[in-house]
Amino acid sequence: MKVLFAAGDPKPERWTVPIQQLLPEAEVFNWDPNGEPVNADYAIVWQPPEALFERERQLKAVFNLGAGIDGLLKVANLPRDIPVVRLEDAGMSVQMTEHVIHQLVDISRNMQVYRDQQAAGTWKIHRPIRRKDWPVGVMGLGHIGKRVARSIASLDYQVSGWARSEHHLDGVTCYAGTDRFDDFLAQTRVLINTLPLTDATRGILNADTLAKLRPDAVVINVGRGEHLVEDDLLQAIDNGQVAHASLDVFQSEPLPADHPFWQRAEITITPHVSARTQRDDTLEQITGKIRAHSQGQPITGVVDMSQGY
Amino acid sequence: MKVLFAAGDPKPERWTVPIQQLLPEAEVFNWDPNGEPVNADYAIVWQPPEALFERERQLKAVFNLGAGIDGLLKVANLPRDIPVVRLEDAGMSVQMTEHVIHQLVDISRNMQVYRDQQAAGTWKIHRPIRRKDWPVGVMGLGHIGKRVARSIASLDYQVSGWARSEHHLDGVTCYAGTDRFDDFLAQTRVLINTLPLTDATRGILNADTLAKLRPDAVVINVGRGEHLVEDDLLQAIDNGQVAHASLDVFQSEPLPADHPFWQRAEITITPHVSARTQRDDTLEQITGKIRAHSQGQPITGVVDMSQGY
Numbered sequence: 001m002k003v004l005f006a007a008g009d010p011k012p013e014r015w016t017v018p019i020q021q022l023l024p025e026a027e028v029f030n031w032d033p034n035g036e037p038v039n040a041d042y043a044i045v046w047q048p049p050e051a052l053f054e055r056e057r058q059l060k061a062v063f064n065l066g067a068g069i070d071g072l073l074k075v076a077n078l079p080r081d082i083p084v085v086r087l088e089d090a091g092m093s094v095q096m097t098e099h100v101i102h103q104l105v106d107i108s109r110n111m112q113v114y115r116d117q118q119a120a121g122t123w124k125i126h127r128p129i130r131r132k133d134w135p136v137g138v139m140g141l142g143h144i145g146k147r148v149a150r151s152i153a154s155l156d157y158q159v160s161g162w163a164r165s166e167h168h169l170d171g172v173t174c175y176a177g178t179d180r181f182d183d184f185l186a187q188t189r190v191l192i193n194t195l196p197l198t199d200a201t202r203g204i205l206n207a208d209t210l211a212k213l214r215p216d217a218v219v220i221n222v223g224r225g226e227h228l229v230e231d232d233l234l235q236a237i238d239n240g241q242v243a244h245a246s247l248d249v250f251q252s253e254p255l256p257a258d259h260p261f262w263q264r265a266e267i268t269i270t271p272h273v274s275a276r277t278q279r280d281d282t283l284e285q286i287t288g289k290i291r292a293h294s295q296g297q298p299i300t301g302v303v304d305m306s307q308g309y
Numbered sequence: 310m311k312v313l314f315a316a317g318d319p320k321p322e323r324w325t326v327p328i329q330q331l332l333p334e335a336e337v338f339n340w341d342p343n344g345e346p347v348n349a350d351y352a353i354v355w356q357p358p359e360a361l362f363e364r365e366r367q368l369k370a371v372f373n374l375g376a377g378i379d380g381l382l383k384v385a386n387l388p389r390d391i392p393v394v395r396l397e398d399a400g401m402s403v404q405m406t407e408h409v410i411h412q413l414v415d416i417s418r419n420m421q422v423y424r425d426q427q428a429a430g431t432w433k434i435h436r437p438i439r440r441k442d443w444p445v446g447v448m449g450l451g452h453i454g455k456r457v458a459r460s461i462a463s464l465d466y467q468v469s470g471w472a473r474s475e476h477h478l479d480g481v482t483c484y485a486g487t488d489r490f491d492d493f494l495a496q497t498r499v500l501i502n503t504l505p506l507t508d509a510t511r512g513i514l515n516a517d518t519l520a521k522l523r524p525d526a527v528v529i530n531v532g533r534g535e536h537l538v539e540d541d542l543l544q545a546i547d548n549g550q551v552a553h554a555s556l557d558v559f560q561s562e563p564l565p566a567d568h569p570f571w572q573r574a575e576i577t578i579t580p581h582v583s584a585r586t587q588r589d590d591t592l593e594q595i596t597g598k599i600r601a602h603s604q605g606q607p608i609t610g611v612v613d614m615s616q617g618y
Binding site: 094095097098099101102105106109111114115117118121123124125126127128130131151154155156253254255257262268269270271272273275276278 | 404433435563577579584
């Protein structure tokens with residue numbers, strides 16, 4: 001069995017050495033843009049070049065080094081007749097959950113005021129929040145969205161969830177489909193986006209959506225930058241519809257130095273760090289699936305190309 | 310039935326009006342330092358004057374407007390022959406839990422770096438943490454400590470708990486008694502204090518304790534200021550044993566303007582806000598217990614005077 005690694009990492013041996021250890025039965029190759037075909041059975045990729053799929057014609061499956069496969073789907077000649085497998089969790093849902101809780105509490109309890117007070121040497125107690133004033137809505141109820149929603153519900157916030165398909169979650173009011181989107185938004189003050197990026201969800205955080213939220217709305221985007229129409233957010237902040245946004249992802253990353261977001265006190269910027277791939281967990285998962293697939297066993301995480309996730 | 314309210318609030322009607330609504334069968338009085346005895350059956354108090362217990366000789370129970378009764382126990386003539394009842398939760402455990410999680414994540418994921426980066430317009434990704442590098446230890450496994458421990462464990466941190474008596478909590482390694490205190494500390498990098506303040510716990514966060522923690526230790530104190538020997542903390546920071554402290558409570562509150570804590574980048578100061586009494590929940594609980602007690606029913610939250618909590 002031959003495994004080809006192609007992730008544009010300047011130190012690919014950080015990946016290929018452990019892959020070889022985890023799959024001693026395999027020959028492991030690092031992608032060489034100027035090389036010859038290796039006739040790989042499996043490719044482990046992050047934003048691979050088209051040349052890879054031109055050269056490697058015997059692939060039995062492609063493994064993506066992330067949960068979101070929107071980048072991979074942009075590769076025009078990605079094969080459609082073999083399984084494309086996305087990363088499932090691998091330590092990401094817990095990271096994203098604690099990031100979102102941190103941001104939610106930072107905003108709802110106005111922790112910046114206490115940081116400013118400390119800097120000024122000021123002791124002043126502010127009124128505690130009432131949880132009923134901070135209803136939360138989670139967009140996307142995949143593995144990550146579910147964990148986010150459950151964890152916030154366990155902190156006694158009112159939590160709604162919205163997804164394309166039906167879900168049932170203890171303690172979370174779930175809405176399904178575009179017909180129920182407005183009902184979901186009307187329940188929501190803190191809108192948390194964990195959706196996958198597809199043609200159906202691109203630009204879903206727009207002026208229309210933001211206007212339907214409860215007053216003094218908060219947007220926490222840990223999905224993709226292309227979910228958010230950035231000018232619409234700025235306008236909704238200027239209109240007073242949105243009180244604060246915490247953004248981890250952007251239309252263009254790194255966020256350009258002259259982007260208006262940087263200077264806004266109402267926007268918290270983190271540089272796409274809400275959940276990073278954990279190499280150990282990731283490689284254990286992917287190599288386990290490669291072995292299973294090579295033995296004819298079923299594997300999970302295969303992308304439904306018709307849905308794009 | 311007569312109920313006397315004494316909490317030093319400049320607007321006592323915020324309390325006495327709802328008490329009267331919740332207990333229509335009672336006569337409700339606000340404490341008047343210059344008044345006559347009202348022969349109250351029940352007193353609802355926060356840091357009451359000794360004069361109250363001199364004047365009111367028919368009390369059947371005293372209800373404290375907080376979970377910690379260390380302040381009440383300082384009142385020399387607090388009656389010892391009637392139930393002294395502390396507040397149980399009333400919205401406090403969830404507030405304290407989210408505060409502690411916020412502080413833990415703020416420190417473990419070094420969110421201050423991202424705030425500084427945003428101020429400087431800098432996009433830079435830092436390596437994600439490994440959860441095994443951040444073992445957490447929760448001191449005190451009462452209602453609050455248990456919830457804190459469980460919530461942090463649900464975020465996949467390794468969590469230990471320590472208390473005077475034996476506890477069993479799913480996903481949390483529990484240590485009991487002074488004999489096991491050192492074993493608990495040796496497991497712990499992030500030490501979270503939720504203990505009640507008693508003669509046995511005063512000053513428990515001292516040089517000896519801090520020195521037994523794992524390297525680059527973190528202290529989160531949401532208990533009482535008197536749990537912490539403040540000079541010992543400063544020295545442990547200077548020694549490099551403690552990397553960061555998040556303190557919500559202090560030996561002297563408000564924290565004096567010239568206190569060295571204010572200027573320390575390694576110390577996060579919040580002004581005793583990790584959990585505030587929620588008036589609605591509090592009064593519902595206390596008036597419910599007054600009615601139950603007046604009808605001869607058992608009530609929970611009665612303080613064990615021999616333990617001090």
